[in-house]
Amino acid sequence: WPLMIDPQGQANTWVKNMEAKSGLRVIKLTDGQYLRTLENSIRIGNPVLVEDIGETLDPALEPVLLKQTFQSGGRTLIRLGDTDVDYDLNFKFYATTKLSNPHYLPEICIKVTIINFTVTMKGLEDQLLGDVVRKERPDLEEQKDRLVVSISNDKKQLNDLEDKILRLLKESEGNILDDEILINTLNNSKLTSGMIQGRVKEAEETETSINEAREFYRPAATRGSILYFVIADLALIGPMYQYSLTFFSRLFNTCIDQSEKHEDVATRLDILSTYVTNFMFNNVQRGLFEEHKLLFAFLMCTAIRRAGGIIADDVWNFLLRGAVGSHEAKHPNPSPAWLSKE
Structure with a gap:
């Protein structure tokens, strides 16, 4: 599960917006009943966001971080403390810390995926550029947002087609040329793939022209x-x-x-x-x-x-820092009256 270094709170906002419709539960390790909230979320499949993590984690979270599930009577369970809890496969776990430069021990690093959401000069510049263009040229920013979604969806559709073809090839038995379903799927996929690649290329060219306009x-x-x-x-x-x-x-x-x-x-x-x-x-x-x-x-x-x-x-x-290296001045002192060698 991800542990996000988030001193500016951007990861928190992103997770809350992304999981708002999924019944996200927000907890802190300082809450007295946080384990009960976590237990209920695991049982019904709600995502959980743990805020303000320090440099150490509660050992009670270890089964969740390591996904230590087991099967019993046809049910998927996980042990939290002394309780066996039904584990819903839709459950998701996020953790964030406001520490800008935390030092996590190796045993924590191997249990989570650490993602640094600390804002950088270039990253913030791009965010503010979006704010400026959205107010100065809302048509450009709306068009760019639509293009980003369109390109993402088309690329996802291409990946799904590739996965489908690979699955059919894997499951095919005997002579491939005799498998009509596979042949028809390959033909349809080729046509669909060509159309999608054309759309993606056209969208990327349009995006380039929009980015050039935004650069002003x-x-x-x-x-x-x-x-x-x-x-x-x-x-x-x-x-x-x-x-x-x-x-x-x-x-x-x-x-x-x-x-x-x-x-x-x-x-x-x-x-x-x-x-x-x-x-x-x-x-x-x-x-x-x-x-x-x-x-x-x-x-x-x-x-x-x-x-x-x-x-x-x-x-x-x-x-x-002053002069570093050679102690001999390359230029004469312009004003020794107030700028002494000492």
């Missing part, structure tokens, strides 16, 4: 992604400075709605980028101590300029 809006998404990681890093300065991705996304979408509109895309993106920067700074700095406000402004400024190539990496590293 990437600068605003890039600016938003840079700002989020600057704001998230404030937690390194003080533990009180905790800002969720949900909070940031809500502010970012507010900026798209409230900023000045313009027919020219380049001008509109410049307006949006400036508005987002000012809006985020004004909203976040209100919750900072006075001594940290200037530092926050400095981090925002340098992050934007480094992303734009105005501040080179070697210059930034020199500021942070």
Whole structure:
């Protein structure tokens, strides 16, 4: 079963949306009755999401994680504690942790599939790009969403056809050419496969053109992604400075709605980028101590300029670490009066 590293809560949201119609039960290991809820879910086949897992797991979950089912009297059972529970094959188990860098022992790693849902700069940029295009060009984003679903369904249908052919070949006895069902299935599959592959190719070409149109809006998404990681890093300065991705996304979408509109895309993106920067700074700095406000402004400024190539990496590293390597200066001291060798 999956154990998802999810400091921003994206995996939680995804699982809840995906399993909403299946009667998802959400529990925490700190709940007094969580084993009873888990037992009922296993019996009737409801999916279970365990939130806020730490670096250790309750030993009572081991039979579930290892899927230690057994047969008795024609029934599939699993032992939870001292109780044998009927095991429904529709049961699903998900676990998430808010720890950003957990250290799990090997005995835990072999019981679960660890999936890292931690947001990355590029991943967040793509998410914010979707938000920008959805509001600026809703027709493009709707068309892209439909294409993604269409391509996925067509590819699934192709895989199902391949599996069906392989199953018929495996089950065929005697001369294959005498098996009319198999021959007819192969002929139909060939026609269907050709049609699906044509649709997939056409859809992928259309998707490429849509992506090219969406790329015009990437600068605003890039600016938003840079700002989020600057704001998230404030937690390194003080533990009180905790800002969720949900909070940031809500502010970012507010900026798209409230900023000045313009027919020219380049001008509109410049307006949006400036508005987002000012809006985020004004909203976040209100919750900072006075001594940290200037530092926050400095981090925002340098992050934007480094992303734009105005501040080179070697210059930034020199500021942070000083001269590394040779102790002999390659350039003369520009102002020895205030910049001493010590």
